Amino acid sequence: MAIARLLREQTVGETRWLALDSGDRPAALYLERASNIAVLGARLEGRIGKTEPGAGGTFITLSGTMSAFLRTRSGQIRTVSDAPIPSEGAEVTVEVVAEARAGKLARVKLVAPGAGPATSGADAWRVHLRGAGTAPVEDVSPGDTIVSAAFEDALRPEVTLPGGGEMHIERTRALTAADIDSAGRALKGSAGARALSLNREAAGELARQMLLRGLGGLVVLDCVSPIAGDGGAKIRAAFAEAWNELTSRQSKALAPSALGLMEVAADWWITPLAERMLDAAGAPTPETVALEGLRQLEKAAQQARMARLTLALPQMAHDWVAASRLxxxxxxxxxxxxxxxIGVHGKAGFELFPTP
Structure with missing residues (x-):
C-alpha cells in the first residue's frame, strides 16, 4: 500500500513526520531537529581532507568540527564531469546522501557548480516513499496522539504482528536482528502452513519497520520452522512486495537459509530513530527530554489558551537548552x-504546572 497521507507536527526545536499508507497504518517516520545540520539532501560547504584508499574514499571537513565521508573510485576523487579535482584542502560543495549513524560519518557526494536547488530533510526523505510526492500534508497539533503513538512504537524493541504474535528487533554493531515469537497467535492448519503464514507476515512487517525505524545495512530475520518447498521464496517475496509498495529505495533480500535466516541488505539513508532520540542505554537523551517537554508545554498551551504555564526540566535537559542555538x-x-x-528542577523527568 503506497503512502496516502502525511502528518506533520511542528513544535519548538523539532518537526515530526508520519507517513500513513492507504490502510491508514504508519509506514515511515522522519524527525527534523534544529540541532541537526547534515540532514539528507543538505548542501554543505567543505574542504577535501585526507584520502584513505583502504576505506574507499576521502574525508570532507565541514563547518566547525563536523566531517563527512566521500566514496571514490579506485581512490581517485572526481567531479560529476569525471575530471579530477584539486587535492587536499580544495574547497567543495557536497550533498548529504546518507545521514550519520553510530560509528559512521554522514556520507556525501560532490555537487557540480551550477547544480539545481537542493532538496533536503523531510523533502528528500519523501522523494523515496511511494506516493508521498502527491500525498496531502496534514498539519496536526502538538502532542497529536497518532504521531505520538507511532514514534513510541518505533522505539520499542517488540512489534505486535497483525495476526498475533510478536517480532523482536535488536540492532547490534554488525547487523539488525529480528526474531519471531508466535505466542498469542491463533494456530490453525499443519505446522508448515502455520510457519509459512507467520513468516510471511513477519517479513512484510519487517519491511515496514525498517522504514519506521530508519534502519539499513544488514538485517536478519530468524524465521520459524519448518520451511519447506517454495516456502522460502514466498517469505522473501512477502518482504520484497511490502518494501516495493512503500519505497523506491534499493534493497536485496535472500530466501531463508538452511538455518532459517532471511538476510536483507538495504542502503542507509537517515539516522536511525533510536539514535536520534535515545542514548546508548536506551534512555531519552537530554535533548529528547527537553524537546518532549517543550512539545507537551505547547500542547497544554493550546488546550488552555489563557493559562500561564511553567515547564520544569531536569538539570541536564535544561543545560542542553541553554547550550543549544535554540x-x-x-x-x-x-x-x-x-x-x-522554562525552569529547572532536581527530578528525573520534566513537569508542567501552572505559573503562580
Missing part, C-alpha cells in the same frame, strides 16, 4: 505570548 523562550513567546516559562 532560543526556546523567545520562540515560545512569539507563538503564545509571555505566559509560558
Amino acid at each position: 532560543d526556546a523562550q523567545a520562540l515560545l513567546s512569539a507563538k503564545y505570548g509571555a505566559r509560558l516559562s
